Amino acid sequence: MVKPSKNMGGKSTKKQLRAKGGVASRYTTRNAALNRLQLKLADFRRLCILKGIHPREPKKKHKGQGKTYYHVKDINFLAHEPLLDKFRALRAYERKIKKAKAPYHAVDRLEERKPQYGLDHLVKERYPTFQDALRDMDDPLTLVQLFARLPADKRHGIPSEVVQRSRTLALEFESYVVKTNALRKCFISVKGIYYQAVVYGEELTWMTPHALAQTLPEDVDYRVMLTFLEFYVAMTGFVNYKLYHDRGLRYPPLLDSKLEDNAGGIVAVIHTLEDGAKAVGSGSNAKASDDKLCSTLFKGSVFFIQRECPKDMMIFVITSFGGDVAWDGEGSPHDASDGGITHVVADRPMDGKMASNREYVVPQWVVDCANWRVLIPTEEYKPGTPPPPHLSPFVNSEEEGYTPDYEKTLRRLKALARAAREGRSLADVSEEDGTRMLTAAEEAAEEERAYAKELSKEVRGIPYSKWRCARRTSSSATG
């Protein structure tokens, strides 16, 4: 066999130069990938977003530092994607429409017969199991929630159908959370409102912006966001369908048109059982007590939401924790003067307007109660006065190494509530959590002891100030 000489031109030389192993054979640059796939950059990006393909960091950047590297297998994977052909067909079709525009009147017909594609195979491919999809639901939910609150805008290319679809999907998901009492945490931050729900054992955290008019900044590429949204909408749709299907609920749910017109939010969603399906309860026994607590926290309370409060958020939180709501406006199940109303959620000073048989609270009370699973005394949460600090439920103070004062108070309240619920002593309950708290009786005994000590000093004729001084020095010495 003749060894090919170096001077031999053409294919054989190229074959020799091709990398056989190592980094160079495993990673390609983006431009090389574009050439291989015969795609424009915009299409490539779209495809990457839909397929969930991202650049990688090779150990050695063989083509230079400033390049983006993709794994060769990822690119091969893209090359076999049916959407690639679809994209090519679409591009050809666009050309056809462009040509047809001038002399011919078939543009409308062509427009409505545009090639279309579905993303179900991509959802299935990226998330082989339902749990995988749930695990990755944070970003989809947040983006869908955001677009549900954005205005449709022609200039930025946000079509109204997309906004409408996201709104529906967001509503469906929230309604499911309410129906299953799956909401676990809620947090009002400056950036927006965070929610965390547990669905099938997965913690889904999403965020909604505050209910305000949204501005559309100019320096955002909406095409990128819309491509993400396209996939996320498809994914959320399938997830919602699966969630509803597993509960035996009809999908899509019916909407109460009257409530819907009055911006009733999740209250407008009417769940009906699917024909012939049985309602399936959440079967897991794990954390059953917490589940039960969550679903019955506000049970028996009827909250009247005044109009200055964020209605959607309040309804969502209260109803997921088992409460009943009424509001100022049309479609409300209860009137403002209804005798059954126990709580009024208000966010402005209510001096002199407070009825004696109702509790008046600020919205933060609802959220704090939900986070700590305890009905906190409402004195500090009176409208018009600054409420106690709003703590993040996502912080683990043990890991943080610092516990705010108010958290200690809340913990004590929680332990007290648990003790009352389970009919045990506080010390008993708190010992399980690791920190032993004193019961009322023990506290009283402690106080009694201190009092007796002081008394004995008094009998001996030691002035209180002197004794205190001495005690302070001794305590500082030991401390």
Place this chain on the structure above:
Amino acid sequence: MDNARGDVPREWYRDEGHVGYDVDGRKIVKQKWDDSIEHLIRLTDDLSYWRNVFDEKGGKELVVSKSQESLELFRRLRTSIIPVMDIHSDEVRLEIGSSDHFQTIQVPKRRFIPSKWEAKLVLRIMRGLRRKASIQLLENSPADNQKLIWIEEQNRTSERNDGRACLPAPKVKLPTNIDSYNPPPEYDCAEVVKSIGHSVVQKIDLGSQVALRAVPSYSDFVTERTHLCRRFQRCLDLYLCPRVLRTRLNFQQSDILPSLPTTKVQYIHLNLGRRLHIEHGSIGAETISKSPKFDFFRTFILSVAVHISGLVLGPIILIQCLLNLSNDYRQWLISGSADSILRMWEVSTGRCIRSWQLAESASCVAWSSHDGKNIVSVCVGCSLVLLNTQKGTSISVHEKQQMFLTCWIMTECSRDNMILNERVSNDMPSWEERFVRRKLCSPQKVIFFIDRKNDIVFVHHIAPVERVSWHHKGDYFATLVPKGNNILVHSLSRRTTRPVFQQQNVPIQRAVFHVSRPWLIVSTRSKVYLYDLHRQFLVKKMSSGSSISCIATHFGDNIIVGCSNGRLAWFDMDFSDTPYRVLASHHSTVKSVAFHRRYPLFASVSDDTTAQIFYGLVYSEIEKNALIVPVKVLRSHALKDCEGILDCDFHPAQPWLFTAGADCTIVCFCDGV
């Protein structure tokens, strides 16, 4: 008032203010159109307004009668249908070709042939019907979102099978207390404000107005804008950021540390710290203060060697010695300094017992034993002097002086071979000397002078002697002659000398005998060579990355090497040619390293005035690597002329370390028991 404009087209009056002339020749003024508001008002006010028709020619409005016929007539006129009621449009047939008007238009061919795509469509529908499948008129149907794509899969794994590593995107950080709209006051401090930025500052300005409804007033534009922007950034991150799988190790600090031995031995070693100062010259002051020339306080101690009274051999013999000589238990330390005085110290008291005046400063001192005598070997100039310390321990000053003189003369003489015989014989006839000359391979010539009376042996070399190292049996010793670029191995009993190398081009730094094996370890600036003297071949060549300054051997298979860049390299001879561990402990040249002969300890001293003690345990099992733990950094010396500690040595039996500093002190670090 009729318009009498005749056949004049209306367009001709377009730019005029009138529309024609009446019979009397007066201009008919153009009527102004109603604007839309007026039109609307009239439409609501005047019920018959919708029937008004504007007669343009006449320039006036006419009202069409309310009758059905007239209204229909108007409708037909307006929609360009034949106004006569009797004629229906389908009855009107235009004979093609008969009319002159249509004759010019060519009828296209497609009018006569059946449509092809319609035929295709019909065919497709037919086929579909035949298949009883759903007819899809359109080629593509939009994807049906409402279907179940995850059917119960119990044994499905979520692993992808396409061979690509799955790198899930990191989740967004969850908010903490600081992000709250109403954070605890301790999270509102000024530093936090500075670091977080704008929104929080504004919130603090609000003060007592903490209410949910007030959130927009401090975060309206900025935060909402950033919310969308942040989402956008997240989207960008998801598809543009390269992802790397980094395995993060979850471990405690204690997990990485090696398991330290927790026996009593360790306790002793860790308590190294008590200092025992030996002021150089505490006894020598009375003897040498006469001659101000030898100001020992301003001289360096160059070399230290520790010795226990008795034999200095392997560790086992030492223990025996201690047992035997328990009543006469004394330990000797020998030190040579730059003021050319060799001193012998008693270790436990720090007293200077003896001193010898040398012709030059000693460059190296070492203890050895031969025939039951403790021998100190000192490198002075071109000769190596062997002194018996047991002899003449209590000599008088006179004798001492004499002895100084002798030493001095001997060394002076030895510089010049030619006049040696005469001077020695003339000036000092009482001394018995023997002259041994051996011819070696040129140019090295070594002469042994032996002073029988004082038990002093001079081994004269041609070039200055740098270092001396004793074989553990006490008969052989090797001297390093840098100018001759060779190592000479001498036998004391036979008074023979052999060079190790025929020719050596690379300058040799150090040469030591192995503590227990017949090995000679030679180091050049960059490499360490291990020669088997028994079989006479090179066993191993090891390289530490930097230039070597000192070397010490373990009685096992380990060597430590101090480098001039402050590194300490531990070589395991079974392991590799490269260091098993490199300890970057000093930041200046390592001047000396030493192994303890009994305990698993080693020490290094450096020009940065620190001495460091390490615990170096070598296991007897081969597969277990040596355990090296730094124990303590000892600081006691002062820096003088950019030099710190020059030499160190361990006590042969106790965990005591002696260090000789450039500040003219020898310090003994003892365990704190």
